[in-house]
Amino acid sequence: MTEDPVADLIGRVASGDRAAFRDLYAAAAAKLFGVTLRILNDRSEAEDALQEVMTRVWLNARRFDAGRARGMTWLIAIARNHAIDRLRARPAPAEGEEALAAIPDRAPGAEAQAVAGSEARRIADCFGTLEPARAAAVRGAYLDGLSYEDLARRHDIPLNTMRSWLRRGLQRLRECLES
Amino acid sequence: MTDGRDMTGPGMDDREGLAAEYVLGTLPLADRARAERLIASDPAFAALVAAWTERLAPLNDAYAEVPPPPGVLERTEARLFPAPPRRPAAAVSPLRFWLGLLAGGALAAAVGLALLPPVAPPAAVVAELRAENQPLVVRARFDPAAGRLTVARAAGPAPAAGRDYQLWLIPAGQAPQPMGLIRDGELAIDLAALPAGTTLAVSDEPLGGSPTGQPTGAVLVAAVIGG
Numbered sequence: 001m002t003e004d005p006v007a008d009l010i011g012r013v014a015s016g017d018r019a020a021f022r023d024l025y026a027a028a029a030a031k032l033f034g035v036t037l038r039i040l041n042d043r044s045e046a047e048d049a050l051q052e053v054m055t056r057v058w059l060n061a062r063r064f065d066a067g068r069a070r071g072m073t074w075l076i077a078i079a080r081n082h083a084i085d086r087l088r089a090r091p092a093p094a095e096g097e098e099a100l101a102a103i104p105d106r107a108p109g110a111e112a113q114a115v116a117g118s119e120a121r122r123i124a125d126c127f128g129t130l131e132p133a134r135a136a137a138v139r140g141a142y143l144d145g146l147s148y149e150d151l152a153r154r155h156d157i158p159l160n161t162m163r164s165w166l167r168r169g170l171q172r173l174r175e176c177l178e179s
Numbered sequence: 180m181t182d183g184r185d186m187t188g189p190g191m192d193d194r195e196g197l198a199a200e201y202v203l204g205t206l207p208l209a210d211r212a213r214a215e216r217l218i219a220s221d222p223a224f225a226a227l228v229a230a231w232t233e234r235l236a237p238l239n240d241a242y243a244e245v246p247p248p249p250g251v252l253e254r255t256e257a258r259l260f261p262a263p264p265r266r267p268a269a270a271v272s273p274l275r276f277w278l279g280l281l282a283g284g285a286l287a288a289a290v291g292l293a294l295l296p297p298v299a300p301p302a303a304v305v306a307e308l309r310a311e312n313q314p315l316v317v318r319a320r321f322d323p324a325a326g327r328l329t330v331a332r333a334a335g336p337a338p339a340a341g342r343d344y345q346l347w348l349i350p351a352g353q354a355p356q357p358m359g360l361i362r363d364g365e366l367a368i369d370l371a372a373l374p375a376g377t378t379l380a381v382s383d384e385p386l387g388g389s390p391t392g393q394p395t396g397a398v399l400v401a402a403v404i405g406g
Contacts, residue, residue: 014312015312018256025252029247030244030246030247031242034242034244035239038242047248050247051251051254051255051258054252054255055255055259058314059336061312062312069232070236072239073232073233076236077202077232085208088206088207088211089208119237120240123237123238124237138203139241141204142238145204146205147204147205147206147207148206151205166200166205167196170191170196171191173234174234177234
């Protein structure tokens with residue numbers, strides 16, 4: 001047994017253990033619903049997304065490698081990817097203004113306070129080396145599923161400029177985390 | 180947004196940039212789909228994505244836990260594990276089903292030595308295509324008198340968006356032959372014979388079926404026709 005109870009449950013789900021699937025749901029569903037709800041910002045769609053995420057977890061559990069990832073990290077990646085795919089598949093709003101209004105603005109720093117643990121502190125420190133606007137854009141993209149289009153509109157700069165600006169932010173994060 | 184450090188240090192190449200942007204989530208749908216295809220086909224790219232997933236994972240702490248409404252687990256289970264049909268034959272496990280077929284075939288062969296050939300028309304061949312840990316179950320029925328093979332999804336989820344289930348017939352020792360797509364309803368194929376030793380298999384393919392004429396996706400379920 002590892003020190004990662006969620007990973008242990010995914011391992012049992014991989015062998016077709018339905019009781020473990022229920023235990024995994026009990027352990028992870030609130031976090032995963034938090035992910036789909038925050039990205040989709042619509043309870044009914046977030047609920048559909050959670051059902052799809054749990055279906056994928058059952059179908060793909062054999063691909064999970066406890067030696068390479070923590071169980072919860074793997075589950076949240078599935079939830080984020082599915083929620084973002086749904087978000088990107090939505091028809092584009094007729095007016096950019098409406099899309100902007102629908103994106104709740106969150107106070108910077110609220111996330112920074114929520115992070116705990118040494119890994120989390122380390123990435124928080126590295127975020128601290130980015131200029132605040134760039135750090136906020138990376139966080140907003142990751143946590144809320146903002147697209148390059150959303151970000152470009154929000155910061156009022158061309159899309160390609162936003163893209164290279166954000167890529168440099170990611171690159172600096174990587175360098176900081178690896179130093 | 181302009182500072183001197185932007186221009187220093189080795190840049191991320193496009194593959195690494197795509198991996199990072201996929202994990203960050205900023206890409207449009209078409210680019211996300213391209214990244215997902217690369218993840219499936221290119222282990223080096225998949226490793227880049229895994230590394231970025233780990234790097235950014237501490238941000239996950241900022242997702243609040245929100246208890247989902249009741250019923251989601253039950254609906255997921257109903258989709259993954261449909262209740263078995265009431266006919267008792269369906270309750271037989273696939274292994275026992277096939278052992279039973281083999282034993283029955285052996286018995287029929289033994290008895291056939293002693294008896295006249297049967298005058299009744301040959302019985303229909305029924306097979307269930309299943310796999311361990313795979314919710315998809317496909318039922319196939321071959322009616323030799325009508326020369327017709329009918330195939331339908333009996334359990335498990337519909338194919339993912341943009342995907343199709345494709346049926347393959349694999350005569351013993353030969354290459355798979357595409358037999359059609361299993362969508363809602365029954366797939367009916369005119370077929371003169373379904374000899375023992377033939378494999379029926381279903382693979383996960385792009386919408387419209389395999390572009391190559393051979394299975395390109397995962398083989399989800401299969402069954403070998405008994406004697």
